[in-house]
Amino acid sequence: MTSFETRLSNWREIFSDALASHIQECYLGEDLVTQATRYALLAGGKRVRPLLCLLTNEALGGKLPQAMTAALAVEFIHTYSLVHDDLPSMDNDDLRRGKPTAHKVYGEAQALLAGDALLTDAFGLVAGSGADASIDSQAKVAMVRELAAASGSQGMVLGQSLDLYWTARTGAERQHLDQIHERKTGRLLGCSAALGAIAAGTSPDVVQRFRSFGERLGLAFQIMDDLLDESTATGKSVGKDKDAGKLTYLAMMSPTAARAAAENQSKLALAELSGIVPKNSDLELFAHWLLKRTF
Numbered sequence: 001m002t003s004f005e006t007r008l009s010n011w012r013e014i015f016s017d018a019l020a021s022h023i024q025e026c027y028l029g030e031d032l033v034t035q036a037t038r039y040a041l042l043a044g045g046k047r048v049r050p051l052l053c054l055l056t057n058e059a060l061g062g063k064l065p066q067a068m069t070a071a072l073a074v075e076f077i078h079t080y081s082l083v084h085d086d087l088p089s090m091d092n093d094d095l096r097r098g099k100p101t102a103h104k105v106y107g108e109a110q111a112l113l114a115g116d117a118l119l120t121d122a123f124g125l126v127a128g129s130g131a132d133a134s135i136d137s138q139a140k141v142a143m144v145r146e147l148a149a150a151s152g153s154q155g156m157v158l159g160q161s162l163d164l165y166w167t168a169r170t171g172a173e174r175q176h177l178d179q180i181h182e183r184k185t186g187r188l189l190g191c192s193a194a195l196g197a198i199a200a201g202t203s204p205d206v207v208q209r210f211r212s213f214g215e216r217l218g219l220a221f222q223i224m225d226d227l228l229d230e231s232t233a234t235g236k237s238v239g240k241d242k243d244a245g246k247l248t249y250l251a252m253m254s255p256t257a258a259r260a261a262a263e264n265q266s267k268l269a270l271a272e273l274s275g276i277v278p279k280n281s282d283l284e285l286f287a288h289w290l291l292k293r294t295f
């Protein structure tokens with residue numbers, strides 16, 4: 001492990017501890033929806049979005065508690081999206097993160113509700129619900145706006161709708177592919193970095209640079225995800241996207257061209273940090289790590 005990977009795994013542990021405490025506080029019930037919510041949150045995952053939020057905040061000299069609430073909120077929204085994405089009415093998947101999907105364990109209705117709970121609770125978290133008085137109300141409103149824009153009708157929801165529309169359909173062009181992934185993946189990564197910047201108390205201009213950094217990084221991440229679709233290491237059903245006729249980067253270009261497109265997006269992402277974050281910061285190393293990942 002490089003020293004950066006050791007630091008990254010420490011950050012992941014810090015996030016997992018905060019998540020575990022939050023679960024202790026809010027999701028201990030034995031009713032089915034709470035069990036399904038807990039199951040989805042604790043099923044593992046790389047925690048890319050909260051790490052991006054925390055590393056952005058750190059790169060800007062922000063304090064951890066302010067950013068942690070936002071980090072939890074983005075992971076809640078991400079987890080909701082995975083639970084809903086796996087449902088029979090969407091991608092109908094049996095495996096996620098190497099484990100049975102939430103609806104396979106708790107049934108479709110309870111899984112749907114667990115997703116709804118996570119989405120709603122994410123907004124409750126950043127709005128404060130009395131918990132974190134250290135973020136001022138203006139910053140909280142800005143965070144709520146970021147989350148809504150990234151996940152709502154012009155964000156992830158639209159990306160998912162377009163993705164379903166273009167599945168097993170001919171006639172798609174590169175712009176359709178980019179639009180799906182900008183919305184479905186890019187926006188939430190952009191939001192994660194923007195939340196880290198807001199938590200650090202930066203100006204709207206700087207927040208915009210980080211949003212754009214995260215969005216480009218998200219596209220690069222998605223292209224790599226397409227390249228990894230045929231690997232068993234992801235814990236998803238192998239080759240699922242390809243077999244389902246999904247509009248992926250590999251449906252439109254060679255693996256070599258896809259890798260080059262990911263590298264280009266990552267370069268453009270890093271250019272957004274120039275003059276704000278020092279070279280070789282952990283945030284920059286994280287962007288490189290995302291492209292090298294094998295799971």
Ligand code: GRG
Nearest residue numbers: 045046047048081082084085156157160185225
């Ligand atoms: C249901 C509104 C709605 C949206 C669903 C997230 C999503 C949109 C669909 C999941 C399928 C997919 C390939 C999405 C692209 C984003 C992506 C790469 C998700 C997987 O994220 P990881 O790799 O997951 O960070 P882990 O398991 O590590 O948390």
